[in-house]
Amino acid sequence: MIKTVATTPYTDQKMGTAGLRRKSQTVLQPNYVENFMQSIFNVIGDLKGKTFVVGGDGRFYNDTAIQKIIKMAAANGAAKLIVGQNGFMSTPAGSNVILKNKADGGFILSASHNPGGKSGDFGIKYSNASGGQIPSSVSDKIYQETLNVKEYKICDIEDVDLSRLGTQEVCGMQIEVIDPVKDYVEMMQQIFDFAAIRRLFENGFTMRFDAMNAVTGPYARKIFEELLGAPEGSVVNDTPLPDFGGLHPDPNMVYAKELVDFMFSDKAADFGAANDGDGDRNMILGPGFFVTPSDSLAIITDNFNLIPAYKNGIYGVAKSAATSTAVARVAQTHGIGYYEVPTGWKYFVNLMDSKRITFCGEESFGTGSSHIREKDGIWAVLFWLNIIAATGKSVEQITREHWQKYGRSYYVRFDFEGVDTAVADKLMADLEARLPELPGQTLEGFTVSDAGAFVYNDPVDHSSTKNGLIIRFADGSRIVYRLSGTGSSGATIRVYLERYSKTDLNDDPLKMLTEIFKIAMAVAEIPERTGKHQADVVT
Numbered sequence: 009m010i011k012t013v014a015t016t017p018y019t020d021q022k023m024g025t026a027g028l029r030r031k032s033q034t035v036l037q038p039n040y041v042e043n044f045m046q047s048i049f050n051v052i053g054d055l056k057g058k059t060f061v062v063g064g065d066g067r068f069y070n071d072t073a074i075q076k077i078i079k080m081a082a083a084n085g086a087a088k089l090i091v092g093q094n095g096f097m098s099t100p101a102g103s104n105v106i107l108k109n110k111a112d113g114g115f116i117l118s119a120s121h122n123p124g125g126k127s128g129d130f131g132i133k134y135s136n137a138s139g140g141q142i143p144s145s146v147s148d149k150i151y152q153e154t155l156n157v158k159e160y161k162i163c164d165i166e167d168v169d170l171s172r173l174g175t176q177e178v179c180g181m182q183i184e185v186i187d188p189v190k191d192y193v194e195m196m197q198q199i200f201d202f203a204a205i206r207r208l209f210e211n212g213f214t215m216r217f218d219a220m221n222a223v224t225g226p227y228a229r230k231i232f233e234e235l236l237g238a239p240e241g242s243v244v245n246d247t248p249l250p251d252f253g254g255l256h257p258d259p260n261m262v263y264a265k266e267l268v269d270f271m272f273s274d275k276a277a278d279f280g281a282a283n284d285g286d287g288d289r290n291m292i293l294g295p296g297f298f299v300t301p302s303d304s305l306a307i308i309t310d311n312f313n314l315i316p317a318y319k320n321g322i323y324g325v326a327k328s329a330a331t332s333t334a335v336a337r338v339a340q341t342h343g344i345g346y347y348e349v350p351t352g353w354k355y356f357v358n359l360m361d362s363k364r365i366t367f368c369g370e371e372s373f374g375t376g377s378s379h380i381r382e383k384d385g386i387w388a389v390l391f392w393l394n395i396i397a398a399t400g401k402s403v404e405q406i407t408r409e410h411w412q413k414y415g416r417s418y419y420v421r422f423d424f425e426g427v428d429t430a431v432a433d434k435l436m437a438d439l440e441a442r443l444p445e446l447p448g449q450t451l452e453g454f455t456v457s458d459a460g461a462f463v464y465n466d467p468v469d470h471s472s473t474k475n476g477l478i479i480r481f482a483d484g485s486r487i488v489y490r491l492s493g494t495g496s497s498g499a500t501i502r503v504y505l506e507r508y509s510k511t512d513l514n515d516d517p518l519k520m521l522t523e524i525f526k527i528a529m530a531v532a533e534i535p536e537r538t539g540k541h542q543a544d545v546v547t
């Protein structure tokens with residue numbers, strides 16, 4: 009039944025911030041998925057006795073690609089695959105299944121928050137036995153392998169029925185089809201005070217959770233409506249669709265428009281939240297009020313003692329360099345460890361494994377803890393509900409009181425999309441070369457204290473990673489520049505701006521950042537080099 013098929017390498021299978029992401033049309037090319045998967049299997053080496061987890065967010069082509077992965081894993085000698093029913097599994101649930109079953113790794117088929125469908129994006133995230141995505145040293149090896157792969161192995165069998173729960177044998181390999189929701193829900197029940205949150209809803213508290221027609225719909229319905237008693241209809245867009253019903257499943261102020269409009273209307277619920285395509289990102293809203301992901305991480309960290317699973321203490325906290333410094337002040341107050349890593353959840357994994365941190369988060373709407381090794385959208389929503397249940401305060405009150413205590417980091421990210429890759433690369437290289445001239449200069453009234461590339465030296469594996477450029481000002485303000493690593497075409501220049509104030513707590517972020525924005529545009533020569541005077545997306 010095992011066939012060996014000759015193939016020709018593709019040159020574009022280098023993984024980005026989180027796995028391989030390409031246009032669906034690119035992935036439809038002959039042997040595209042086969043080449044990539046065979047390269048992974050070749051780098052793993054002997055698959056004998058190994059178990060992998062497989063699932064996805066239900067986007068276009070997931071069903072076909074999952075069948076290919078099953079047939080190839082069997083042909084390459086894997087012992088067992090644990091697959092989500094009908095191919096569904098969120099990224100956080102997948103990490104849990106890997107850890108719970110001590111599997112050797114897993115594949116979540118998702119391009120995360122990128123749109124899906126035939127004209128959208130497709131992706132594959134590959135995790136190892138840590139439950140987190142592989143480090144760059146391994147993805148670099150896989151990329152080299154994709155450039156040389158000449159054949160792949162596949163079992164010549166019918167498609168496997170993934171609708172029935174239970175174990176079956178296929179081409180000498182076991183396949184266990186599991187309910188992707190069950191284990192995840194049990195884990196959440198062990199972390200949070202479900203009884204307290206349930207009482208909140210019994211007392212008339214209302215919420216709206218937007219699953220954006222992506223994978224979290226069934227998880228959210230089960231947890232928020234069935235188990236916690238949120239009124240039926242609290243979870244919207246709850247059926248995962250191959251094209252997400254045309255939505256761009258990125259939970260932010262721009263793309264979660266339906267939810268944002270509702271939460272800023274006079275019909276708003278007490279609490280609003282959204283998750284992305286594969287369920288690892290989250291957005292938190294109160295009526296007419298948005299919590300930045302950076303503030304959310306700081307508030308979650310400050311309130312760890314309200315949550316059953318963390319009330320005895322946390323190790324420390326980490327954030328990506330681009331994320332605001334709000335959580336640093338919380339870490340200092342609580343006297344816990346604090347780390348800054350490059351963008352990419354994989355950089356948190358060693359810190360969690362070595363018990364240096366419990367919580368971590370990123371400006372890109374990711375928050376999580378060491379319960380798994382991925383960011384976790386529903387976990388973040390439950391954390392907020394648990395804080396509200398324990399304090400009786402609203403989202404806005406909790407956030408404003410946090411600012412009173414710690415001061416406020418005004419923070420906005422500007423994305424310049426669809427930039428020619430060569431133009432973006434040169435902009436970053438030229439900017440990096442000019443940064444040493446900046447310290448000491450005063451621009452628009454702000455004095456530069458320090459400027460350079462962000463370099464992370466991992467305290468566990470001692471690898472060194474360079475990611476992005478940072479300009480720091482004497483008053484604590486910062487500009488961070490990075491190229492996105494999750495796009496599927498062209499380049500996106502991300503510019504992250506932050507300004508800290510201990511006393512001005514109620515200003516408009518864009519107003520507070522006017523001068524810093526001007527500096528950021530001028531120093532990097534963004535208008536001259538890209539033709540863009542404004543960002544395409546502001547979050």
Ligand code: G16
Nearest residue numbers: 025026120352353370372492493494
């Ligand atoms: C991935 C990573 C995150 C990262 C984000 C943004 O998220 O897991 O750690 O912050 O990409 O990356 P970039 O700025 O390079 O586009 P996801 O949700 O897309 O898997």
